[in-house]
Amino acid sequence: DKAPFKLIVQLDWVAEPEHGGFYQAQARGWFREAGLDVTLIPGGPGAHVMPSVATGRAHIGQAGDIDTLLQQAEGLPVVQFAAVFQDDPAGILVHADSPVRRFEDLQGKTIIARPGWPFLDFLKKKYGLRVNVIAQNFSSAAFLGNREALQQGYNIAEPYHIVQAGGQKPRFLSTWDAGFRGYAVLVTSRRFAREHPAELSAFTRAYIRGWRDYLAGDPAPAHDAMKQANTSNTDGFLAFSRQAIIDERLVTGRDADGGPAKIGRLDPARFAAQIALLEDMGLLAKGKVTTATAITTEFLPK
Amino acid sequence: MAVFPLDTAPRPSPLLGRMSAPPTVEFHGVTKRFGDGPLVLDRVSLTVAAGDFVSIIGPSGCGKSTALRLIAGLSPLSGGRIAIGGQAPEEAAAETAFVFQEPTLLPWLNVAHNVELPLRLRGTPAAQRAATRARVLDLVRLGERAAAHPRQLSGGQKMRVSIARALSLAPRLLLLDEPFGALDEMTREHLNEELLAIREQERWTAFFVTHSVAEAVFLSNRIFVLSANPGRLHTEIAVPLPYPRTPETRHSPRYHEIVANVSRVLRSVVDAVA
């Protein structure tokens, strides 16, 4: 029988439950069953997922769909082929005792965020909000140190760390509550998609199986691997983060039709709406990307 | 040859609050070695009266410059004691001017500013500084090069700037380390005479290092001959020629006799070494 196909996956951050599908499938040996020899490269502050995938240094990468659309518009030869999260758990962290309760309350406020976060453009468009940004670099110090502060964050991580550091659990304004629904996706280069469709299909099947088992079954194999890959993982954090993913139905979908069957699925209609919205907001030049060029559902299980 | 009064405005001594007088200088068994090297000066004892013009002669490397540096307090003694007007060199109230063996000019200042620098450090007003500078530069015949930088000067010109700078100070203790070695005989004689003329106007005690016995005899009333390895005070010779001395002094038989005598002493010192 054939030697397993070597496949390199570039993660966007250090090993955490958001990569549960990968680690569970890897730990259970399902990639190998599918004839794949998968290497998971943890990301971090300098993961450079998109250049790595575009240039073939990695075959598959994890990213946000909106960033990916913007980059595809700039000519990056990549394609989105599976969902990680049906809804990106990004949002705005708000101190527990802050008067900010609704998006409308953000008028005139300053948010600690990554410069160019498209969600803020969306808020501006939808609510007529004017907000300012302070550039941040993954640190929540400026948030913790200032009771008025607002910060971009991940619902499945920051709240836990802030509580651990002795802060009060912050409230969270989710992007999806504003109607800004992004996916977290897997991407590959067009060339790889063209040349290795079978391997991609096999990969996706194993990956979805991994997620299903991670969420419903015993997460211990994945968690052990994650702790090994990233020694600062604690059982407490892994449990918290996995539970948040389950509770918020990030992988299985928040819509009425959500459920295990939706794991990994991409909805072309939602993408079309997304593209139209970005075009409308002036972030995407009209016609630069279409659903047809941006995504493919070819490798998802039929 | 005109003699110009040099910055003779009364200056209070930093310690005594009045015009300071030229100091006496005493060496009591002065010994000097550098680090753990050999002895450079070995138990040198001598006494110099206020207003004496002392020449120090001796072979190259016998410790003449070292002796001057000890008097100036630039270098610590290894043994013995030096008293200047009764005080330790570092504390001596006497105002000292030192013409180093090398010109020691500030390369970023032009000649005028180099000469004015010590006065400036004392806070002398600009007008007075300029007047003094003009006078001393004329004295060393460098008035026209006032705007030049040191690197644009000849070796002798640099040395003359250094001399002018020292003379501008009207010091009470004057240390001159081969100041005229790089000058032609005529310029040298001219400056010898100027120096003596200034001495009539101002009063200082001078130590003068030279390799020219004739110059030593012409200028000084006492000559110390050092021997080398280690530097010891070999002989002290008095020069009983009266001041003021003039160019004619150089033609007097007495003068030639003393020169011959000192030369003989010096030769015996050097021969002992070689």
Add this chain to the structure above:
Amino acid sequence: MAVFPLDTAPRPSPLLGRMSAPPTVEFHGVTKRFGDGPLVLDRVSLTVAAGDFVSIIGPSGCGKSTALRLIAGLSPLSGGRIAIGGQAPEEAAAETAFVFQEPTLLPWLNVAHNVELPLRLRGTPAAQRAATRARVLDLVRLGERAAAHPRQLSGGQKMRVSIARALSLAPRLLLLDEPFGALDEMTREHLNEELLAIREQERWTAFFVTHSVAEAVFLSNRIFVLSANPGRLHTEIAVPLPYPRTPETRHSPRYHEIVANVSRVLRSVVDAVA
């Protein structure tokens, strides 16, 4: 007084492939000014035969060092032409040694390494270098200071290192800019005699700047007197004393006569300036 043969192994001239002979030196209307400053040398013309020992004397700042630098090709001419063995200074095949007016030692090398440096640059083997170094350091009586760094030397010692370094080269053209100015009379006379002794062994053309007329007469067969502002060739004086010259030469009436004569010329030059 022993004379040591100095690095006399045959050395091919870089251009001719055989032992080079001492060169002739010709100045044809040489003019020099720095930048747009005044003339420093004004139409100087002179001819020096191969093997001549030429002294240059003149008042401080008249252009003696400048003339030497022009011969060495260190400074561009402003007008006229210099030919060394028929070639331009920069191209001259003659091997030149220059004792600068200032010692110009490398502060990070000790005395021994400073002296050996030029031989090292030529690729002389270590053993030969060490032998030569020992000889020239003995000559200037600094054998014991071989391990010292320049900053640990007296002024005269530094100059002697510089002289030793030049002598180690067995050059064909020797340029000496007041080499003995910082030395006592005895050391000076000793080195004068050594220099002449070496001259008997090796053959070079020498230019020697000095402020001592006696020294100029004792050493050279021709003396050029420069006048200042601008530097012009005032007089050329032949010294008809036969070589080899010995300490006795200094006592001959002929010698004294010439010294007196040169002094008179020099004095007239300086008086014209003052």
Add this chain to the structure above:
Amino acid sequence: MRRTLLQILLPALTAAVVIAIWMAINLGLSADTRFLLPGPGAVIDAFGDQRTELSRAAWNTSQGALIGFGLAIVVSVLASLLLSLSPLVRSSLYPLLMALQMTPLPILAPICVLWVGAGLKSVALLTFVIAFFPLVVNTTQGLISTDRNLVEFFDLCRASRWQQLFHLRVPAALPYFFTGLRIAATLSPIGAVVADMNAGTSANDGGGLGFQAVIYASQAKYAALFATAITTCVLGFLLNAVVLGLGWLALHHWHDSYERSDR
């Protein structure tokens, strides 16, 4: 004359060679990877497209860079004067300065933001931290390298500590100071850019070049990113030109690093 011409031609030639190599690499890259090194044409277009953002960002970053640079000069000179006092002072205080220099920005930036607020003030302060160290090390070395003979001359003149500093040590230290200044002038704009990435804000004045760079990078607008980098470089070049000019004024008439016209 020939000299001056060369002095203009050669750098221009270098620039031309660089652009040629740039274009060659750009063309040589496979279609898949070409985006990483956009061609000169694309970058020029980006300058046109983004001129409003870029000029605003450049203006903001220039302010941060200049204030930080100025602050670094003033503080480093004062610190160097202190450090030059004795080896003891140096061995006591240098480690402190090194620690300041070596504290990673993720620690410094939030503290800075909390302390003086995000934006210009923080950017200037962080730029200061980056530009300060090369200046202080060079200036101190200059101050302690003074020729001993001149120091002795000043001692003899009974010059006060201050006089020795201002009339001797400071002028003698200028060659070192200007060397440090050139490093700092180069580090200041890039320091301001990095600071802007960590503590910039879109409030009031709008972000600087670092802020823009993060946006362009996240959107894979590589041509615009290069335009940002080129703008940073231009700032650095301008600052360097000023420093070079000042250095020439202060040193050319006496220091051996300038060729003498009067040989």
Add this chain to the structure above:
Amino acid sequence: MRRTLLQILLPALTAAVVIAIWMAINLGLSADTRFLLPGPGAVIDAFGDQRTELSRAAWNTSQGALIGFGLAIVVSVLASLLLSLSPLVRSSLYPLLMALQMTPLPILAPICVLWVGAGLKSVALLTFVIAFFPLVVNTTQGLISTDRNLVEFFDLCRASRWQQLFHLRVPAALPYFFTGLRIAATLSPIGAVVADMNAGTSANDGGGLGFQAVIYASQAKYAALFATAITTCVLGFLLNAVVLGLGWLALHHWHDSYERSDR
């Protein structure tokens, strides 16, 4: 003797004062903001808790810093030799070096990662970029500041260009070189940390201190973040100590920046 004692006591005193101030601020901070400056106790605990990560990260960063530093020394010396040839070469090539120095890391890092891969190689390369510039500027300035009289002496000796370089210009440039080296020794560890933030990876070898710093910052583990910073500083101190020692060996017997024992 008294001297040596002071030389140990005074820096220790400084350290003590710093720690005292640190504790005072920590206690003085409101409960809300105290986390920003964790107390010494917390930091010591963090060293204990995180010793595995920290020592692994320190090892990785040390490698990156040392390789980058070494590379910077070699390349900067070569570049300086080239730059010292003439003012024309300098005006042609300096802008290039400046441009390299001023290209923001978000541009350099991805290119670097693509070129040599994330992790050690990229970190070393980016560290090199950061440490290189101060070295090249200082070394070049040293090479062109040679005493003109000595240059003339070498010209007269008909020394070849190489001989003039190795026997004259290089030794004369050492005081400048060591000044640059001290800056580079300080910048290398922090440069490796910053590079690690941009191009580090936890794959294979595990991340370095920069990687850890970002993770700790994102996890609000401030005591651990400070422990990271202190580890970086320790690396810098060690590197500096080596450089200082080498500088002393090369210079103390002749350069005026070292006090003479033989006065």
